[in-house]
Amino acid sequence: MGTIELVATRYRPEQDVQPWEQRYTVPCSEDMSLLDALNYIKDELDPSLSHRWSCRMAICGSCGVMVNGEPKLSCKTFLRDYREAGVVQVRALDNLPVERDLVADISGVVEHIEAVKPWLIRHSTAPVDTAHTQTPEQMARYHAFSQCINCALCYAACPQFGRNPAFLGPAALTLAQRYNLDSRDEGSSERMPWLNAEEGVWSCTFVGYCSEVCPKDVDPASAINRGKVASDINYGVNLFRLLRGKSDA
Amino acid sequence: MRRSHEPISWSLFGAGGMLLAFIGPGLIVSTLLLAWLVQDPQALHATLSSGLQHPLARLAALAVIALPLYHTAHRLYHGLHDLHITGPTWLLGGFFYGGATALSALCALWLFSL
Ligand code: SF4
Ligand code: FES
Numbered sequence: 089m090g091t092i093e094l095v096a097t098r099y100r101p102e103q104d105v106q107p108w109e110q111r112y113t114v115p116c117s118e119d120m121s122l123l124d125a126l127n128y129i130k131d132e133l134d135p136s137l138s139h140r141w142s143c144r145m146a147i148c149g150s151c152g153v154m155v156n157g158e159p160k161l162s163c164k165t166f167l168r169d170y171r172e173a174g175v176v177q178v179r180a181l182d183n184l185p186v187e188r189d190l191v192a193d194i195s196g197v198v199e200h201i202e203a204v205k206p207w208l209i210r211h212s213t214a215p216v217d218t219a220h221t222q223t224p225e226q227m228a229r230y231h232a233f234s235q236c237i238n239c240a241l242c243y244a245a246c247p248q249f250g251r252n253p254a255f256l257g258p259a260a261l262t263l264a265q266r267y268n269l270d271s272r273d274e275g276s277s278e279r280m281p282w283l284n285a286e287e288g289v290w291s292c293t294f295v296g297y298c299s300e301v302c303p304k305d306v307d308p309a310s311a312i313n314r315g316k317v318a319s320d321i322n323y324g325v326n327l328f329r330l331l332r333g334k335s336d337a
Numbered sequence: 338m339r340r341s342h343e344p345i346s347w348s349l350f351g352a353g354g355m356l357l358a359f360i361g362p363g364l365i366v367s368t369l370l371l372a373w374l375v376q377d378p379q380a381l382h383a384t385l386s387s388g389l390q391h392p393l394a395r396l397a398a399l400a401v402i403a404l405p406l407y408h409t410a411h412r413l414y415h416g417l418h419d420l421h422i423t424g425p426t427w428l429l430g431g432f433f434y435g436g437a438t439a440l441s442a443l444c445a446l447w448l449f450s451l
Contacts, residue, residue, distance in 0.1 A: 247419070285338035290347075293415045316347060323344035336340075 092116035092167050094125055096137060097179035099186050107179075107186070110134075114167075122162040122176065123151055126190070138189040146303055149239035153190050154179045159244035159301045181244035183253075194240045200256045201238060204264035204282050209275025220272040233266035233311050235304040242298035242308050248291050255291040256282060258298040258308035265311040268318065280322050289315040346411050346434060353408025356401060364401065386451060395448045403441035410437040 091113050099107040112133055114125040126139045141151040144163045151162040156170070156177050170176045181192040242258035243249050249257045256264075264283055268276040283289050292312045299309040330336060375381045389395055410433035417429065 281338045281340070284340045286341040286343070288338070288341070290341040290343040293419055295419070320344045320348055320351075323340070323342075326340075 089115050089117040090171075092125075092170060093175040094129070095175060095177045096126075096129075096190060097177075098137070098189050099180075100136075100188060110137075116167045116171065118166075118168050120167045122153075122155060122160075122165040122167060122178070125167055125176070126162060126178070138191050140191050147237060149237035152181050152192070152239045152241050152244065154182055154244065159241035161239060161241070161303045164303055181240060183244050183246065183250040184240065192240070192244075194238075194243075196253055197240045197243050197257065197259065198238070200260040201263060203256065204260050204267075204279050205275060206260075206263035206267060208267065208270065208273050209278060210272075211274045222271055226271040229271075230266045230269040233262050233269070233306060236262060236266075236306050236308075237304055239303065241301045241303060245297040245301040247295055247297070248293065252287070252291060254287045256285075256288055258302075258312065259306075261289055261292075261315055262306060262308040262311035265315050265318070280319070283315050283319045284322060289313075289319050292316075346407070346414075349404060349407035350411035353404035353406070353411075357405050357408065360401070361405070389448070389451055395451070399441070399445050399448055402444050403437070406437040406440055407434070410434050 092115075094112045094114050095109050096112065097107050098104065098110050112129050114128050114133075116125075121144075123139075123141050123144060126137070126141075129137050130139070139151070139153070139162070141163060142148040143150075146161050146164045149161075152159060153162050154160075154177075155162070155165055156173065159181060162178075167176065178190060180186045180190050181194075184192040184194060184196070187193045236259055238259060240259065246255075246258055249255050261283065264279045267273045268279055289312050292309075294309060294313060296309045299307045302308060326336065371384070372381055375384055389398060414429060414433040417423075
């Protein structure tokens with residue numbers, strides 16, 4: 089088992105005026121993830137290093153960091169892939185405020201996600217003794233979009249979110265689509281105003297990097313562009329409403 | 338949340354892109370083929386203009402020219418934003434979309450005066 093150099097960008101708000109880099113030498117075996125390395129540092133070398141994690145299996149979405157400039161889940165990133173590079177540079181996720189060391193503050197992202205009401209909205213009464221049934225085809229329409237773990241890697245990847253944090257961003261717009269496409273949902277009229285806005289789907293210029301970095305193959309870029317079609321149709325329908333003297337929806 | 342009016346330019350952009358992708362290459366190849374078949378440039382011109390006598394054919398020709406113009410204008414407009422080249426929206430929007438509109442109008446004038 090060899091070793092590898094890990095350079096972590098540190099920032100402790102109560103002590104540091106600006107971020108700085110600290111170099112650690114960590115063991116590197118075939119099966120060691122970057123998260124293992126960070127935990128090794130925390131346990132054996134430097135308990136003051138802060139990083140976030142929980143599940144260690146790409147489910148909780150809390151361990152996102154920039155690895156050699158790319159947004160990645162540290163638990164799904166293996167040191168063996170960086171042997172050739174010789175050094176692993178780790179910093180908190182781009183485009184987000186840094187809370188401490190490798191911990192990014194994702195509360196803004198969470199607010200965007202909450203805004204689009206990512207849950208099933210029903211107006212008609214729910215069936216009492218049966219489940220809301222759905223055919224496999226109906227499920228297939230939104231299934232990929234429902235795999236999101238809210239890790240915010242796509243926000244670290246998105247140049248539009250980097251320039252305008254009011255942009256709802258990939259995961260929020262994907263979740264809006266996920267519920268709008270669900271046959272059991274009746275709440276799309278509540279979500280469409282978010283999609284229709286400048287800060288909604290229309291801030292996306294289809295860079296597509298979000299889909300490249302997504303660890304769950306959610307393909308947010310495709311969700312947003314399907315959202316553009318939905319918003320486009322909504323615009324046309326609304327225009328007809330206005331022409332017929334009805335109020336703006 | 339204020340509704341964005343981007344759907345207008347995006348629809349034109351999308352229509353232009355679809356048109357280019359689906360019939361653009363075929364159109365170029367068939368025009369070349371026609372030029373090759375009808376060797377004489379004057380005869381070629383006569384063939385094409387007789388094809389453009391029908392108003393529907395003129396409309397189709399206008400669509401094939403105008404929609405890709407809007408497509409290009411839209412891509413350039415947003416491309417500038419991505420390259421961090423910014424300016425007042427009325428100026429950039431006016432230049433690109435206004436340019437596409439002016440060229441389309443010119444083309445319509447010319448097509449329908451044939
Ligand atoms: S869409 Fe993908 S990258 Fe974005 S938050 Fe969800 S799982 Fe993470
Ligand atoms: S630790 Fe849960 S996703 Fe990485």
